Amino acid sequence: MSSLVVAIDGPSGSGKSSTSRGVAARLGLRYLDTGAMFRAMTWWMLSHDVDLGDPDAIAARAGEPLIESGTDPLDPTITVDGQDASVAIRSDEVNAAVSPVSAVPAVRARLLDLQREIIAAGEGIVVEGRDIGSVVAPDAPVKLYLSADPEARAMRRAAEAGGDVAATQESLLARDRIDSGRATAPLTMADGAVHIDTTPYTLDEVISQVVALVEATVHEADA
Template structure:
C-alpha cells in the first residue's frame, strides 16, 4: 500500500449511479490498504434473491416478508470483491437488466434496508474500510471520519454506465439513471442525499486517478489533524 491510515477509519463515499463511486472506492481502498464494501451490490443481491424466489418485487409486503430469508456474504478485498447469496456467486447476475430494473423498488422497502443495514454495520465493525453507497454518510456510518459525495453531469454518467454495459443506448441509459435518481431521492427511508459534513466532488472533468487522489488527500488531511 502507498499510505497508511488509523485502523479505525471509515471512509464513506456516496453518490448516484455513474458518478464513479465504485472505481473510486476500490482505488482509494487499494491505495490505503483498507477493506472495501459495495453496499449497492448488497441491494442488488437481495433483489436477485427476490426475483430468483419468484417474489413480486412490486408488492412491498411480499418483499418485506422475504427480506430475512437470503444469506448474503460480501467479500471486502478491493481488488477482487465478491458477493454470494445462499452460497451462490451472483457477482455477474446482479448486474443483469432484470435486477437493474427491480433494485429501486426492492431497496425502498424498509424491511430490506433494515436487514442490510445490520449486515453492513457488522462488516464495517471497527473500521479500516471504504464503504460506498447512497446513504453511507447519512445512515449507515454517520460517524465516518471522512465523508465524500460524488456527482457527475448526466451525460458523463450515462457514458460511463453505457461503456460498462458494453455500449448500451446512451439516451436510454441516461433516462434510466435519472429515473433511479428520482426514486432514490424521494423514498421515505434513507433517501439519496448529500450527508452532513461530506465533501462534494464533481467527477465530470477528472480522471479516475485524479478523483482517487483527491479522496486520498482528504483522508491524509483528516489523519493529520486527528
C-alpha cells in the first residue's frame, strides 16, 4: 500500500467523496479531494473580482493563489493563501462558478501540477475527481468510476447542503453537461476503470466493494 494510487472519478452526488474518504481511512492511505482545489481556485477568483466570463482573465491569474490541501481522510483541509477555505468553497456562489473556471486550460494545468506533487510526496493515496484516472494519474493500478441515478444524486446532495431536490437535480445535470463537454480533461470514465453504480447501495457497501477491489489488486501484484 505504501505507493498505491487509487483513482476515483465520477459526477457530483455519485458518492465519490464519502467513498474516497472511507476507503482511505480503512486502508490507512492519504486522501486528496481535487474538486476542492478547483473550488478553492474559483473562490479566490471571486474574491479578487476576476471576470469569470473571460477565460483569458482567469488564465492570467491562475498562477497567483497558494492552494494547500491536507490529506488526512478524517480531517481533510483546504487553505488559500494561508486562510481556511473549507466552508467558503461550498457556497452557492462557488457552486455556480466552478465549472467555467475549471474549464480554463491554464487552471487545469496549474492544479494538475499541484495534484501530481501531492500524489508523489508521500505514501499511498486515494484521489477523487473527474479526470484522475484519465489525466492526473492514468497509471494508477486501481481506477474506479462511480455513478448514480440523477434523482438519487440530487437527493444526496440536497440532504447534504439543503435545498429543493428538483432544482438540485437540474443544477447537477447542467454541471454534468459542462464537465463532460469541456475540451480539456472532460469528465469521463478512464480506460480500465471499474464502474460502480452506487444507486442501490449504502455508503458502507460501496466502501467495502472498493476496499475489496484494492486489496485484490495489491494481492495480485504481490503474488
